[in-house]
Each structure stands twice: as C-alpha cells, then as structure tokens.
Amino acid sequence: MTIFNxxxxxxxxxxxxxxxxxxxxxxxxxxxxxxxxxxxxLVAPLGDPILISFRGFDLAIRKTDAKNIHLNV
Incomplete structure (x- = not known):
C-alpha cells in the first residue's frame, strides 16, 4: 500500500x-x-496535495510522490 491509497x-x-x-x-x-x-x-479536494504527519511535523506532498512511499499497514 502507498500513501496515495x-x-x-x-x-x-x-x-x-x-x-x-x-x-x-x-x-x-x-x-x-x-x-x-x-x-x-488531509487530502485536498482534487486529491493534490496530500498532507501527511510524521516525526512531529506535517508535510504536504504531491499525489505522484505519495505513490512512491510504500507502507506496511
């Protein structure tokens, strides 16, 4: 699974x-x-950007970049 999903x-x-x-x-x-x-x-209304939180701060990333961050859920 990726952040995009x-x-x-x-x-x-x-x-x-x-x-x-x-x-x-x-x-x-x-x-x-x-x-x-x-x-x-948070996910913007049109899906781009996606706001993620890790290590105590928030980061907005593009959905194309979110597809490249693979996770264990």
Missing amino acids: MKVGESGTVREVGGDPRLAKRLRALGCVKGTEVKVK
Missing part, C-alpha cells in the same frame, strides 16, 4: 521510499525512513 486518518509505517532519487533522499533527510509511522491528515 490511504484515507484521511489512516496510518502506517514506511516500508520503502522509491521514485525520484532526489525526492527519496530529501524525504530520508526529513526522517521518512523505514519504520517511521506516517499518518494522512
């Missing part, structure tokens, strides 16, 4: 971050690494 209020732990290497590196630098708990807080 989750509904508001659902959470899971990061299994892997794929896709664009620059984005993956940036997310890892922010602490979005394997085992981190992530929660979907």
Whole structure:
C-alpha cells in the first residue's frame, strides 16, 4: 500500500521510499525512513496535495510522490 491509497486518518509505517532519487533522499533527510509511522491528515479536494504527519511535523506532498512511499499497514 502507498500513501496515495490511504484515507484521511489512516496510518502506517514506511516500508520503502522509491521514485525520484532526489525526492527519496530529501524525504530520508526529513526522517521518512523505514519504520517511521506516517499518518494522512488531509487530502485536498482534487486529491493534490496530500498532507501527511510524521516525526512531529506535517508535510504536504504531491499525489505522484505519495505513490512512491510504500507502507506496511
């Protein structure tokens, strides 16, 4: 499952971050690494962006990027 497939209020732990290497590196630098708990807080009306919460802060990501963050639910 990916963050893109989750509904508001659902959470899971990061299994892997794929896709664009620059984005993956940036997310890892922010602490979005394997085992981190992530929660979907808000999805914009048209589905883009998605607001996620992890390690005590909120981050808005594009839905195309959310499809590359794989989770264990």
